[in-house]
Amino acid sequence: MSSKLGMFILYAPACVMGFASFFMYPDGGIRFMLLKSAVTIHFFKRVLEVLFVHKYSGGMILGSVLLISSSYFMVPAVMIYIQHLTLQYTEPEIDLKSIGVLIFLVGISGNFYHHYLLSKLRDSKEKGYKIPQGGLFSMVICPHYLFEILGFVGISFISQTSFSFCCAVGVALYLSARSNVTRKWYLSKFEKFPKNVKALIPFVF
Known part of the structure; x- marks a missing residue:
């Protein structure tokens, strides 16, 4: 399909x-x-x-x-x-839902913005690949994954259940692996790909 x-x-x-x-x-x-x-x-x-x-x-x-x-x-x-x-049951002693909402909003906004930047890389007639530009793409190759993780961390803080936290950890591990593979692909595809651009977390990974 x-x-x-x-x-x-x-x-x-x-x-x-x-x-x-x-x-x-x-x-x-x-x-x-x-x-x-x-x-x-x-x-x-x-x-x-x-x-x-x-x-x-x-x-x-x-x-x-x-x-x-x-x-x-x-x-x-x-x-x-x-x-x-x-x-x-009673509410958790430490209430994280307010900070969870803030993290979620940052995550979903950043994720959308970087998806938008990716969509502008080429028009419908172009078939080649380009190095993404703008936003946090100058620091990491998968900022949309970083903000996706933040979105799920925000959801887990809102929920404060073991299942939601496990989901956030699972998403983080999966997208960390995918971002690492994506960076290796860009390194192999583009000779001039900047080596200082990390996979997911600026300056770290």
């Missing part, structure tokens, strides 16, 4: 689930509302990017699309359900 359709299928079910969670669990207090909102905004942004921002080439395999889509659906669904189960 086309990459655009495949990417839409990846994120649309999770987006629908996010909106549906407000009807499935209409109550629950401010923390639960913030978690549902953050999850929904995250995947709604992804759907909008698929439809209006990203440039595509090639195609995707249906089986892989369905497998990834189901995982993207299940993780936030379980996160929201677990949050629902915690409503019967």
Whole structure:
């Protein structure tokens, strides 16, 4: 199938689930509302990017699309359900939801901005690859991954459940590995790729 359709299928079910969670669990207090909102905004942004921002080439395999889509659906669904189960317990002694909202907003804004920069690298007729420019691309090759991680860290701070923190750690490990592979690819593809540009974290990694 086309990459655009495949990417839409990846994120649309999770987006629908996010909106549906407000009807499935209409109550629950401010923390639960913030978690549902953050999850929904995250995947709604992804759907909008698929439809209006990203440039595509090639195609995707249906089986892989369905497998990834189901995982993207299940993780936030379980996160929201677990949050629902915690409503019967007392609030954590240290409340991280406010700082979580701030980190999430920084993460989702930075992620969108760098996705936008990537979409402007070439027009629809160009097929070659270019070194990304602008934003934090002068310091790391995958700033969109860095902000993606921040978004999930923000969600985990809002939620403050073991499952949400495990999800944030999993996302961080996965995207760290991907960013490292991406940097190695750029180094092999472009002789003049700046060696001071790190993979994910400025000056560090």
